[in-house]
Amino acid sequence: MSALGSSRSGYDAIKDLYEEKRTFTGRVVFAAVLCLVMIGLLAMRLVDLQLIQHDYYTTRADDNRMRLTAIAPVRGLIYDRNGSLLAQNVPSFVLDITPERVKNLNDTLERLKAYVALTDQDIARFKERMRKGPRYRSVTLRSNLTPEEVARYQLNRYDFDGVEVNAGLVRNYPLGESAAHVIGYVGGISEADYAKLDEASYQGLSQIGKSGVERSHEDQLRGVPGAKIVEANASGRPLRELDSQPGSSGQNLYLSLDAQLQLVAEKALGDLEGAVVAIDPRNGEVLALVSKPGYDPKLFVEGIDAKSYRGLLEDKTKPLYNRALLGTYPPGSTIKPFMATAALNFKTVTPDTAVYCGGAMTLPGSSRKYRCHKRQGHGSVNLDSAIAKSCDIYFYQAAQTLGIDRIDEILGQFGFGSQTGIDIPNEKAGLLPSKEWKRRVYKQAWYPGETLSIGIGQGYLTTTPLQLAQATARIAMRGAAFKPHVVHAVADPATGAIVGVPPEPLPPLTGQNAELLGRVIHSMELVNMFPGGTAYRTFKDAPYTSAGKTGTAQVASLKQDEKLAPTLEGTPKHLRDHALFIAFAPVDEPRIAVAVIAEHAGHGGSVAAPVARQVMDQYLLGEVRYGIDASAAAAAATAAAAAAAANGEVVDPEQDEDGLPVHDHEEDAATPASSPVQAPIPESVTP
């Protein structure tokens, strides 16, 4: 009745309600079974995914989200021998931009200019770096923000989505230009660097040591990068740290350099271009190493732009060039003590052998005159007076008698012509010419006249300031020597353990003995400590004993018929003589050996010796007692050069006043010509 009641349609009559209901029930049962079958299908698939292939998909899910990120190690610090900081890492505020979070980059940059100083260079550099990386990674726009800039930006930061001020570590050199050539600098890793380095060691790092100790000791300073596993989202942004493995900081280096001494040496050299090297002869530790002019390493740390870099490279004074290791200069008269050692060794002279200096000499069969710098001659000289007064004739003859082969043997043992092996990169070997060398390079025989030039440190012979200092140290130690080095000790910041770098003895001189060198040292003492010595004026009041040798190296040769040297004012600067001086002190227990070269500055005794005196004062006495400041040194250089260039017939007024003979005017002759055909005649330059 209720079934009928629910169907009021006229078609009810022909419907078989019972049959319909039965069919429907069958259909529902079948549908239910179908549902179960389909659920079974889904279940099978799910079991396959979630149970059977679970490990595979777990790995894929982890691969999706986990990123290995490097933790950059903190670079080791560099100290001088007394613990003064030479290179450190300072916190620096940097302005970072995350490109993906910035809607309109150019507009943002434009608006930022109101609060932070931005140059076109900053922007160009930023855009270049931005192109290289993924858009979620922040890129530094400016570093070293001033506190004012940080404050101004912070007040307005709500206008700048995706721009952040972050604190980072930036390499800093507290002494600035000072010792820059030794310490070096770090800079961005270049393509060329990448080709060479082990990428695992540079994870997370963007800078690498480019020069000096920063480069040579890169492996110790760098430290070991750590790693952390971070969870990152689909666009790669790191969200949280899952695991981390800390790396270790770089080793701290203690240099043998004495920062105070370095500053004094730099100041002593003043505005002159040149180099000063001071070595502790007892162990080869480099105490000061100056190359002038210098440069500010900060430029490279911040990433130097091409224009400034080109400017530095093209600067005629070559500020980037480390003159102490790369400058090759004719040693001039500073070679004489070594020449004397050779002559004594081969017994071609004795200390008492007398030689007459008449102001010039000729070789048999030649009309060419080899002049002494003192045109009127020194008269009779022996070893002591020849070195003290820097007589050229004595050494022409000594060289002639020795011959080039024996000269090479002894000078070679002093280290001339080969690298010292110092522990900073880029060192030149200078040139110790030999018969074999000349045959090889010029396809010519060795001329006897060339040996004479070598005798007074001219001709083909060139040395670096470091070689001169090292050779001086060897004389000071009566033949013993140690490899020069600047890294003194290495400290592990984690354990605090400090490991010293032991001195490395070099092979001793052969055939020499202490007595022999003692004779040469005695004559060098005369240079500094006895009236008539070419550096006496500078050292006469020194409260310590010292031994030295002045040198004035000729840069340009004069033609044979040129009687008069041009005046200093009349000589282009690049043709003026180099002033050199080597010395050590105290004589009996040497603690410091110094070599000074002032380019185109005139005479060794008046220009270079005062620099050495100040350096030795500072090191031995703790203060500079020789009262010449930088400007006075430069003035002295000018005066001395003027005197040197003056006509010899005019009597040097200083000579008469002080009763000192020609202290500075030892110079000489013999420059090799650029072309051996137009054979440059070794010629006495100065009157």
Place this chain on the structure above:
Amino acid sequence: MNTHVLSRAPQQSVSLTDALARWHFDLWLGLLLLALGVVGLLVQYSASGHSMDVVVSQAERLGLGFAVMIVAAQAPPEFYRAAAPWLYGFGVAMLLAVLVLGDHAKGAQRWLDLSVLRFQPSEILKLAMPMAVAAYLHTRPLPPKPQTILVTLAIIGIPTVLIAMQPDLGTAMLVLAAGVLALYFGGLGVRWILLVIAAATAAAPLLWFKLHDYQKNRVLTFLDPERDPLGTGYHITQSKIAIGSGGLFGKGWLAGTQAKLDFLPESHTDFIFAVFSEELGLLGVAVLMALYAAIVGRGLYIALRGQDSFQRLLAGSLAMTFFVYVFINMGMVIGLLPVVGVPLPLVSYGGTSAVTLLAGFGMLMSVYTHRKLLSN
């Protein structure tokens, strides 16, 4: 007391079920749907990256949906039978309107902007289709005769084609399924069923050329998901990674990584089942499936208790369409079916489909609670 087989007397003690039935509310269905809604909100909270906005917004829509369901249950089945032709006619008219005037959303014309209300006319057909087919077959002797079948197929075909032209293949399939299921429950002969399947198979290649490129890509990607793992295959690859990495126990609620880290696209809408599987594992999936199965089962039970053809066919069709929904979505997310835009019913984020579905359950409740049990 009349003890007719179709009007078994209820237990004498008045249970809560019966009490609610007087208010035309089916407790079982209500509880199961509510549980499903709550599960959906929890998973959405996780999938949306802890967005309370998403949860609140979806809760409001579910609230609206439940209100619509309760209201819909109050009307007797006869009302729906009477309304069926009108609603169907209105729906088809709107589909035609949308093809002419419709808003372009995501390159498809699905929405009609009535200034107060933007809605998808195809949603109407999800309800109008089973109603219309059931109402039509109700007037015919069943099992249907061939001409009845042909008329029914026309009733089914017109809106299906219109929706497919929008193009909205997912909804077209659901609407088609609703109509075909009603016809099936009406006793469509086995030979006819085979014929329809054969015809569909034959039409498939023709249909292929009618597909848009993105639809073709979906099919190709389904056949070989690694074909373009960063492009069209990305969805399904990331979805499988999410599900597979969930394992037996899952990573735990809020502990899934695929959705939280944005590897899984559409994670709180169409692909929410992947998030659920990743976080709650195979055991959680079993519970969810049991929940769906119980709802479908309750729907079929109600269909069995329907008192006329219209009620039975409507209830059966609604229950089974709900299952088709679930199957298509899960099949798509686990890579058994091509990607079509079908949400996981009542769990995926999205208002329209939830409201339509709950309105359908309102009709089921109406069928169950308006039975004329006793004439006294």
